[in-house]
Amino acid sequence: MRLRKGPFVWLLEKEWRELLASRAWWVLLAMSGPLIGVSFISAVRTYAELSGYGGAAEGVGVGEAFSPLVGVWAPTFSACELAAAFLLPFVAIRVMSGDRQSGALKLELQQPMSVLWRVGAKAIVLGVAWLLASVPAAIAILLWRSYGGAVYPPEIGAVAAGHVLNAGLTIALASAAASLTDHPSTAAIVTLSVTVGTWIVNFIAAVEGGIWERIAGYTPTAIVAEFQHGLIRLDVVLIAIALTALGLALAAVWMHIGTPVRARASESIVLAALTAAIVFGATFLTASWDLSENRMNSFPKADEAVLRQIRQPLRIEAHLAAEDPRRVDLEHKVLSKLRRVMPRVDVRYVAATSTGLFEQAGAHYGEVWYRLGDNGVPMMSRETTVEGVLETIYGLAGVEMPVESGEIFRGHPLAVPPRRAASVFYGFWPALVIAAGVFQWRRQS
Amino acid sequence: MVVVDRLTKAYGRLTALSDVSLSIRSGEVLGLIGPNGAGKTTLFECLAGVLPYDSGEIVLDGQPLTAAARASRIFYMPDGIAPWPSQTVKWALDFAAGFFGGSAAIPDVVKRLDLGPLLASRMGALSKGQRKRALLAIGMLTPHPLLLCDEPFDGLDLRQTREMGTALREHAAAGRTLFLSIHQIGDAARVCDRFVLLSAGRVCAEGTIEELAARLRPSHPDHPLHLEDLFLALT
Numbered sequence: 001m002r003l004r005k006g007p008f009v010w011l012l013e014k015e016w017r018e019l020l021a022s023r024a025w026w027v028l029l030a031m032s033g034p035l036i037g038v039s040f041i042s043a044v045r046t047y048a049e050l051s052g053y054g055g056a057a058e059g060v061g062v063g064e065a066f067s068p069l070v071g072v073w074a075p076t077f078s079a080c081e082l083a084a085a086f087l088l089p090f091v092a093i094r095v096m097s098g099d100r101q102s103g104a105l106k107l108e109l110q111q112p113m114s115v116l117w118r119v120g121a122k123a124i125v126l127g128v129a130w131l132l133a134s135v136p137a138a139i140a141i142l143l144w145r146s147y148g149g150a151v152y153p154p155e156i157g158a159v160a161a162g163h164v165l166n167a168g169l170t171i172a173l174a175s176a177a178a179s180l181t182d183h184p185s186t187a188a189i190v191t192l193s194v195t196v197g198t199w200i201v202n203f204i205a206a207v208e209g210g211i212w213e214r215i216a217g218y219t220p221t222a223i224v225a226e227f228q229h230g231l232i233r234l235d236v237v238l239i240a241i242a243l244t245a246l247g248l249a250l251a252a253v254w255m256h257i258g259t260p261v262r263a264r265a266s267e268s269i270v271l272a273a274l275t276a277a278i279v280f281g282a283t284f285l286t287a288s289w290d291l292s293e294n295r296m297n298s299f300p301k302a303d304e305a306v307l308r309q310i311r312q313p314l315r316i317e318a319h320l321a322a323e324d325p326r327r328v329d330l331e332h333k334v335l336s337k338l339r340r341v342m343p344r345v346d347v348r349y350v351a352a353t354s355t356g357l358f359e360q361a362g363a364h365y366g367e368v369w370y371r372l373g374d375n376g377v378p379m380m381s382r383e384t385t386v387e388g389v390l391e392t393i394y395g396l397a398g399v400e401m402p403v404e405s406g407e408i409f410r411g412h413p414l415a416v417p418p419r420r421a422a423s424v425f426y427g428f429w430p431a432l433v434i435a436a437g438v439f440q441w442r443r444q445s
Numbered sequence: 446m447v448v449v450d451r452l453t454k455a456y457g458r459l460t461a462l463s464d465v466s467l468s469i470r471s472g473e474v475l476g477l478i479g480p481n482g483a484g485k486t487t488l489f490e491c492l493a494g495v496l497p498y499d500s501g502e503i504v505l506d507g508q509p510l511t512a513a514a515r516a517s518r519i520f521y522m523p524d525g526i527a528p529w530p531s532q533t534v535k536w537a538l539d540f541a542a543g544f545f546g547g548s549a550a551i552p553d554v555v556k557r558l559d560l561g562p563l564l565a566s567r568m569g570a571l572s573k574g575q576r577k578r579a580l581l582a583i584g585m586l587t588p589h590p591l592l593l594c595d596e597p598f599d600g601l602d603l604r605q606t607r608e609m610g611t612a613l614r615e616h617a618a619a620g621r622t623l624f625l626s627i628h629q630i631g632d633a634a635r636v637c638d639r640f641v642l643l644s645a646g647r648v649c650a651e652g653t654i655e656e657l658a659a660r661l662r663p664s665h666p667d668h669p670l671h672l673e674d675l676f677l678a679l680t
Binding site for chain 2 (some may be wrong): 013014018020099102106107110258260261
């Protein structure tokens with residue numbers, strides 16, 4: 001007995017067939033192998049050399065502190081970020097605007113189905129398309145295992161989750177652009193402009209600091225970077241999901257060509273306002289999970305236990321310019337970890353310039369002031385290392401420095417070259433994709 | 446069945462439809478006659494809900510037409526579209542029947558419109574006339590009681606036009622109401638029961654050929670009963 005398919009299943013099938021007919025997707029699929037391959041091969045080679053391969057670091061033992069998360073998976077998966085920024089938008093725009101270009105949308109909209117289901121079908125197919133284009137990353141993991149490399153699933157899961165969220169954002173952005181504009185080329189320009197715009201925000205944040213720094217923390221590049229360090233932050237996840245939902249909802253609103261433009265604009269404004277409220281609310285959430293094997297986003301457990309007992313709010317005033325390397329160290333190596341265990345940390349940076357070049361001679365430049373509680377005695381330090389900052393905080397709180405447990409992450413050195421990787425990523429994968437593409441083309445002919 | 450009351454639609458300063466009123470009766474083949482630019486496509490798109498209108502009302506069986514009622518009662522087949530260009534005609538027909546939930550037998554429609562030799566062809570590879578037949582087949586497979594067809598004979602040669610006209614009459618005889626937008630008046634006269642004459646976004650007249658001629662009789666007692674002449678005289 002053959003089951004009768006419902007309209008949504010028909011729509012899913014149609015979107016899938018349209019994806020298979022899309023050259024943009026086949027290009028993405030074919031390119032993902034070499035892109036991920038070149039990153040993986042380069043990362044494994046560097047990792048091997050630092051682990052002592054070929055006598056490059058023999059006896060030095062640099063690789064002993066190496067984590068595959070930073071050494072291999074972050075650079076390997078960064079190829080996915082590249083593909084998501086420059087290739088995936090074209091696939092998404094093709095899927096979203098193809099119906100409008102061909103006139104099929106006018107027919108399909110006459111089926112009494114919610115536009116949310118229509119956009120949902122497209123998003124599901126695009127998600128599957130992205131997962132298939134990410135298969136070379138899974139192949140890289142298998143190759144790494146075959147070399148005898150260590151695999152810590154939680155941290156790889158975090159990296160993969162980051163790229164899935166990033167792909168979701170890209171799909172949503174491209175979908176909204178395709179729905180809002182009349183022509184795919186305009187949609188492509190809009191999508192790439194927004195992507196470049198987020199890079200500009202990151203650049204301004206690095207120079208100006210302040211509110212820009214906070215906004216830049218939620219750009220796709222920053223989101224991916226955090227996940228690539230094995231850190232999952234609740235606020236980042238919620239904001240990424242909210243923005244993805246906004247993009248898809250806007251695509252649904254503007255797909256409904258029978259609704260007056262004014263009504264669609266009003267709905268869009270309401271959706272944007274609702275999302276802005278969710279995003280604003282999410283920025284106050286501090287829950288996070290460090291899934292890296294070497295706990296690279298966390299203080300030692302003993303320190304965290306002591307810091308959690310300090311209930312008073314901690315105010316920090318750092319006299320360091322945005323581009324000062326000490327500020328970068330302080331922010332990324334110390335304060336980001338401190339915020340995870342002490343939610344009531346208020347950091348304020350004070351600087352007259354972005355480089356701090358001519359402020360160095362100032363008497364107070366480089367000072368970092370700490371005050372615990374509203375009436376606490378301020379304490380100054382110029383240290384920007386984990387040990388120095390923690391010592392200051394412990395001194396303010398009047399607690400003993402915890403005794404180190406002695407547990408040190410020894411890393412997973414692996415002095416093995418990337419065997420077979422070139423033939424797999426540059427030969428086998430493209431050949432497989434081309435063969436599948438030809439088979440599909442003949443089947444549809 | 447459907448009554449259109451004072452429908453108005455403007456594109457900026459250009460008024461495409463001005464107080465358009467007409468009625469569509471169940472089971473009839475109604476022809477929308479008008480020159481290029483008269484507003485025929487705009488009227489169909491407003492009726493089908495793919496284009497918002499500025500004012501007026503569409504009444505279905507005595508009730509104002511809601512979006513849900515429209516989606517289940519009216520199907521519109523636009524002119525000049527090339528949907529799903531990468532898919533075969535066979536798949537497009539299967540999709541139309543499955544997606545819209547029609548109960549018409551695909552083989553019957555294929556036979557009626559002589560689409561058998563084209564089933565394995567891609568929609569994007571069809572000639573204008575072939576595509577027009579495939580689109581009409583899609584329209585015939587939908588379950589909506591009222592089918593709006595924009596220029597169903599455009600791109601067809603004389604023989605195909607006659608065959609298509611016969612197929613449309615047979616389809617209407619099976620219980621479907623058809624509203625056809627046609628700019629070739631001779632074709633319209635062969636296929637339609639009644640006519641709506643549209644010019645510059647306004648309805649000039651509505652009725653059968655006899656009813657239209659009767660409107661002219663007081664001033665033109667010797668006027669012939671040719672639709673072309675009536676159209677020229679009334680618009």
